[in-house]
Amino acid sequence: MAGMSKARGRPRTFDRDAALEAAIRLFWERGFEATSLGELTEAMGIRPGSLYAAFGDKKALFREAVEVYGRSPVGSFPARALAEEPTARGAVSRILREAAAVYADPSHPAGCLAISAATNVTAQDDEIAKFLRDVRNAGLAAIEERLRRAQEEGELPAGADASALASYFATIVQGLSQRARDGADAAELSQVAELALAAWPDGG
Amino acid sequence: MAGMSKARGRPRTFDRDAALEAAIRLFWERGFEATSLGELTEAMGIRPGSLYAAFGDKKALFREAVEVYGRSPVGSFPARALAEEPTARGAVSRILREAAAVYADPSHPAGCLAISAATNVTAQDDEIAKFLRDVRNAGLAAIEERLRRAQEEGELPAGADASALASYFATIVQGLSQRARDGADAAELSQVAELALAAWPDGG
DNA sequence: TCCATTCTTGAGCAGTCACTCAACAAATAG
């Protein structure tokens, strides 16, 4: 950490970040198991040996792909909304509206990588499915936490069920991702997002 | 068709319906590609040769599994609700409430087979993904049709957007299935269903 | 009895899967 000395040995001949970006795309499009190492190495422009040297194995590459995706604008918009919007209502509306726009954006694969990339998985890759499940449930917990704070601060009525509301909005987000993968465009998803906001206590 | 003559040749030694039921369970649990022929033959209690003789190939078996699932109580509740309920409002509420109960019923795999069994698929099995996508979009179209009729009959306000509402409810259903697969129980999903109904024009 | 028909069985097919490794290449350190 301190020395930051020059790297020894033969330097890497490919751009690690660019290669990872290619892997993200593929996993996003097809999912973890449906993406083969052959497809990965071809899209990343490297040979299997380089992939294993640089990323570990397929599971480690996937985990890193999910992490980097989660820090990208497309993957981090819910966390940003929760952190930046002054009100819970504002945060939730922004999440739904941005989800509608982002999930149907044709410049990248449809929907959310964390929602759709490990739904059909062999027994031996169950840990990968669990990994993404935990990511999703953490997102749900973050919404619920924000709603509880809103309740303490008086923004959300004391009679409202923060837990149920959080589940509801998480359900909408996951549904939007699925509908985008089924071909729904941004206009259609936006209408869904607006309708979904009607469930907010005291009307839309 | 007319003769109904006795079957010639060696009779089948296994129960075709029971074997198909076992296949449905596996596909429901893991999805199309993540279920191997080895797992199928073991669960169905037959050898590969018998499977191919009785069902064709893996894709044909899957299609038949989806069809039979779609005629079962668990798979046909949306169509039943649309056909049996006198009002569109009643049909939609029933769909959401039954989805909450059925998708989280621990006596069978979580969620909906048609929603979750072919989301991560290789290029060579794209037709299977398309097949289920069409099934889902047909479900959406059925809801939209019912809402349009409700609008003609005056149940739904003329100003309401039947298409957007249908998309919204389809999004909820798909979201409920996903949440069930993530471990949400019936109580949680029921709360989501009730909140979702708040979007119905003129309040819940 | 003998044939035709249908099903079951077990062995095994070509292809793909994720992954590995010895040999070579390119860099730094001394």
Place this chain on the structure above:
DNA sequence: CTATTTGTTGAGTGACTGCTCAAGAATGGA
């Protein structure tokens, strides 16, 4: 220079994939 370290390469690993097929078994019909 040599030694060390790290990366790339191409061939290849065993295990698994969906699937097939010849041989044998069980039925009905003549």
